[in-house]
Amino acid sequence: MAITITGCALITAAIKAAGPVALGGRELPTWFTSVVILLSPALLAALVATQAFAEGDHLAFDADTVGVAAGGLVIWRTGSIIACVVVAAAATAAVRTV
Amino acid sequence: MSAIVFAGSAQFASVSIIAVGGGAGAAVAAASLMNSRFLPMSAAVGPSFSGGPLKRAAKGQAVVDASWAMSSRGDGSFDEHLLLGASAIAYVTWVAGTAVGAIWGDKLGDPDALGLDAIFPAFFFGLLLNELHSGRARGVAALGATIAVVLVPIAPPGIPVLVASLASLVGLTRRARAEALERQEAEGEPR
Numbered sequence: 669m670a671i672t673i674t675g676c677a678l679i680t681a682a683i684k685a686a687g688p689v690a691l692g693g694r695e696l697p698t699w700f701t702s703v704v705i706l707l708s709p710a711l712l713a714a715l716v717a718t719q720a721f722a723e724g725d726h727l728a729f730d731a732d733t734v735g736v737a738a739g740g741l742v743i744w745r746t747g748s749i750i751a752c753v754v755v756a757a758a759a760t761a762a763v764r765t766v
Numbered sequence: 767m768s769a770i771v772f773a774g775s776a777q778f779a780s781v782s783i784i785a786v787g788g789g790a791g792a793a794v795a796a797a798s799l800m801n802s803r804f805l806p807m808s809a810a811v812g813p814s815f816s817g818g819p820l821k822r823a824a825k826g827q828a829v830v831d832a833s834w835a836m837s838s839r840g841d842g843s844f845d846e847h848l849l850l851g852a853s854a855i856a857y858v859t860w861v862a863g864t865a866v867g868a869i870w871g872d873k874l875g876d877p878d879a880l881g882l883d884a885i886f887p888a889f890f891f892g893l894l895l896n897e898l899h900s901g902r903a904r905g906v907a908a909l910g911a912t913i914a915v916v917l918v919p920i921a922p923p924g925i926p927v928l929v930a931s932l933a934s935l936v937g938l939t940r941r942a943r944a945e946a947l948e949r950q951e952a953e954g955e956p957r
Contacts, residue, residue, distance in 0.1 A: 671794075672794055675794035676794055679794065679801070680801045680804070681827060683801050683804045683805055683808065684801075684804050684808050684826040684827050684829050685808070685822075685823035685824075685826045685827070686805060686808055686809070686826075687805065687806075687807070687808025687809035687810070687811060687812040687826060687829075688808055688811065688812040688815045688822035688823055688825060688826040689812075689819045689822055689823050689826070690809070690812065691809055691812030691813050698943055698946050698947045699937070699938055699943050699946075700813075701841075701842040701946050702842070702937035702938065702942045702943045702945075702946035703934050703935060703937035703938060704809075704810045704813075704842040704934070704937075705840070705841060705842040705903075705934075705937060705946060706902065706903060706906045706933070706934035706936055706937045706942070707806055707807075707810045707931060707934040708810075708835065708838045708840070708897045709894060709897040709898060709903045709904075709906050709907040709910065709934075710906050710907065710909070710910035710930055710931050710932075710933040710934045711803065711806065711807065711835075711910065711927065711930065711931050712835055712890050712891075712893055712894040712897060712907070712910075713894055713906075713907035713908070713910040713911040713914075713930070714910045714911060714913065714914035714926065714927045714930030714931070715831060715886075715887070715890045715914075715927060716887050716890045716891050716894060716911065717910075717911035717912075717914045717915050718914050718915070718918060718926055718927060719883075719886060719887035719890070720884075720887045721915055721918070722915075722918040722926075725918065725919060725923070726918070726919055727915065727918055727919060731881070731884075732881070732883050732884040732887070735881055735884035735888065736884055736887045736888050736891060739884065739887075739888030739891060739892070740888070740891045740895075743888075743891065743892040743895060744895065749889065749892040749893075752888050752889070752891070752892045753884075753885045753888045753889050753892075755888075756881070756884040756885060756887070756888030757880060757881035757882055757884050757885050757888075758881060759881065759884070760881030760883070760884035761879060761880050761881035762881075764878065764879060764881065765879075
């Protein structure tokens with residue numbers, strides 16, 4: 669277990685340091701900014717999709733899919749991110765009880 | 767492990783491999799693949815960090831999904847202080863939560879029954895809506911989600927999200943670059 673934790677810690681630290689060390693402290697070309705602007709929607713959408721639809725290595729439409737959809741509806745109608753996550757958790761829990 | 771790796775999904779990935787009898791090598795490999803998504807994230811924040819290389823490398827350690835997404839200003843730059851502050855709070859609660867779970871975990875019941883696993887995707891969904899201010903951003907989001915979902919059954923965990931980041935290369939088209947340049951000029955001096 670100690671080897672696993674040390675290995676994970678070192679590799680994660682290297683991954684996280686790479687960007688700031690290579691790209692910090694200087695002016696970047698416009699094409700780079702243009703790509704970075706679009707990185708947020710690409711990565712966020714991928715995180716939402718994988719966490720809502722994937723169970724391990726297979727796709728499943730289940731309770732948390734319903735919960736995330738309910739949360740999405742709430743933030744779209746009300747704009748409140750707190751209400752969004754509360755409703756998402758409550759809807760997921762509710763579906764699991766039936 | 768929570769205190770020094772501080773990356774939820776990678777911790778779960780490596781622990782679940784150990785739990786089914788896998789070796790340390792396989793566990794570390796799985797965690798690394800899972801964390802590979804921090805590569806595009808850290809590349810995106812890189813220019814927004816001040817300080818020398820060592821200081822920036824240290825700040826890079828604060829990059830986690832939620833604080834990275836919260837601190838995005840939507841114009842390609844990031845709020846450095848918001849990112850570091852949000853990660854500091856997340857770190858303290860993450861480690862404290864791990865301790866609570868380790869000590870009283872048996873008595874708390876099943877977190878799935880409370881629907882807690884829906885909180886992160888719902889939170890990211892909320893942040894995502896703030897990013898969809900242009901048709902191009904909506905297209906990239908749809909493309910990224912599609913790539914990720916298609917890859918889930920065929921690629922190791924973590925890879926779907928990493929590959930989905932390639933959807934942002936849409937930003938290399940001539941029109942996207944022209945608009946980014948316009949926005950920079952409209953803001954005057956770069957920060």
